Structure formats: C-alpha cells, structure tokens
Amino acid sequence: MSHDPPLAAPNSAADLEEGVSLTPKFAADGTIICVTTDAASGEVLMVAHMNAEALAKTIATGEAWYYSRSRGALWRKGETSGHTQRVVEMRVDCDQDAVLIRVEQVAGACHTGRRSCFYRSVPLGQKGGAVKLEFREERAFDPNAVYGKK
Amino acid sequence: MSHDPPLAAPNSAADLEEGVSLTPKFAADGTIICVTTDAASGEVLMVAHMNAEALAKTIATGEAWYYSRSRGALWRKGETSGHTQRVVEMRVDCDQDAVLIRVEQVAGACHTGRRSCFYRSVPLGQKGGAVKLEFREERAFDPNAVYGKK
DSSP states (O other): OTTSOOOOOOOSHHHHHHOSBOOOOOOTTSEEEEEEEETTTOOEEEEEEEEHHHHHHHHHHSBOEEEETTTTEEEETTTTTSOOEEEEEEEEOTTSSEEEEEEEESSOSSTTSBSSSOOEEEOSSOOSSOOBOEEOOOBSSOHHHHHOOO | OTTSOOOOOOOSHHHHHHOSBOOOOOOTTSEEEEEEEETTTOOEEEEEEEEHHHHHHHHHHSBOEEEETTTTEEEETTTTTSOOEEEEEEEEOTTSSEEEEEEEESSOSSTTSOSSSOOEEEOSSOOSSOOBOEEOOOOSSOHHHHHOOO
16 A cells, blocks of 8 residues: 555564564454553553554554454544544564554543453463453543443 | 363353453454563563463463464463463453453563563654664573574
8 A cells, every 4th residue: 555654574583573674464364463551550551453554654643543353444543532542652572463552541542431441350260160350440431421322 | 172161252242341251252263362461560571362272271370371373382481481471460351352461470571582572662753664673672581592593
C-alpha cells in the first residue's frame, strides 16, 4: 500500500534480532501483536493487533491505531469513546513479531469501563476443574454512558 | 485432552466479560496470547503463546509453560537455559483471548541475553522511509554460554 512505510522483510535471524532496521514479521493475516501499557504506572492496559497501516500511522502520528481482525477495519483508539492513547514510546521484540507501546491513556482502555482489560485474576495451583475468576479492578467510567446501552 | 482442565466454551459476551468462569477463546491454531511481565518492576518481558495444555500446566504448577507455534511443541520456560519463571499472578482479559502473567524471572527472559525481549525502541514521528531502531538494554547474560554458539 502506498501509505505504508517501506518496512522491508527481514534477512537473517541476526539481522532481525541484532539489527537496527524495523522489519516487522506480520502473521499470515497481515497483523502483528501490540501490547499497550500505561506510561505512568507500567500497568498492562490491553493487547490488540496492528496491520502495516496501523503500525505506520501509530509511528507517524504518535497516536495509537490498531486493526480489528473481527471487523476487518483500521481503528484509531478512542475514535468512538474519546479514550485516546498518546504514545510515549514504542518498542519491538527480538523476532519483531510483537510491539509494545507505552501510552498516556485517557479514562480507560477497556470497553467494559475498566482502565485495563486485565481486570480479572486467575487463581493458581488448581489441578483440573472449573477455574473461578476474581475481579480485581473497579470501573473507571460507565460504558453505557460512553458507548450507549447494549 | 484428558490432562486439560474442563475449560468450557464461553456463552454470551456478558458471560465472557463479566462472568467468573475462565473460558479462554483459543485461536484457530489452538493458542492464546500470553504477555509476561516482571512481578517486581512491571516491565514487559516477553509475548508468547499458550495452548490449552500450557495454560493448564501454568495454572496447576505456578511455573510458566508456553506452546511454540514454530516448533509445534509444549515448552517449559527455562527448560534449556535454567531461566525459569515463577508465576506470581495470572490475569485474563475482557474477551478472554489473552492472559497476562506476572513472574519472578531468573536471569533474563530473552534468548538474546536481555532481560526483556523488547530491548529496541522504535522512534516516533517518522512519516515513511526506513525506521532505524535504537538499542535500550544491555545483556543480562551471555546467550552463547547458555545456549551454545550458533
């Protein structure tokens, strides 16, 4: 696509891991994993995907753009809710199939109203049987007020 | 598989997001994304995948198990390197297609010798053109000494 930066394919594993070129390894569906953390607290807010265009737009604008695989659409975080993410820093991992962004999050990242999508804890030590989740986070905003009632 | 816990399929979106049952949504390849952070510093160490067996073993043992999609094999973190991960807490996200584990990491998580796989920064504000990465982290161990020379 003409609006994508020329993100070349990686050459060797050494280039990929120890080189200075951004050569993202997109999955078969054209996306890469993005982990988003709160720049102030370090808390993991969400995990989503970016395609080449979302990645390029995020790099160019410093605002978080993602790609919704279920909707098949580019998506600027906060477009509907106003809960945008200003990117303070981006990192890429060793094999360049995941990026990490540290963001300034308005209100909350999760569409359920919590600041983080990871608001439930999974108890450890259980060998088989149904696993019962424990809620760990209060809502930061009312999702019905922001997105309308479902 | 008989060694897997009975992780039921989710029912409605409300159950998935606001319920107390762990009902992970595995992708078509049978895996779920796992983000791993350092329990002490909060730093994101790595992103990997778990299949149902790896998830069940991690929950049961409190040690991090993953599934390597490239090798098609279950994998206990640190099996080769000794750089194991003791899980302090596990979280699951709103739509239950990603988990987060906070771990006590021995030495470093990355096979390149760094503590985190996210050791390179992607500069922001660039509109097109090759993107030049910046190294941000020193090695915590010598990968040749741990894994043998490549």
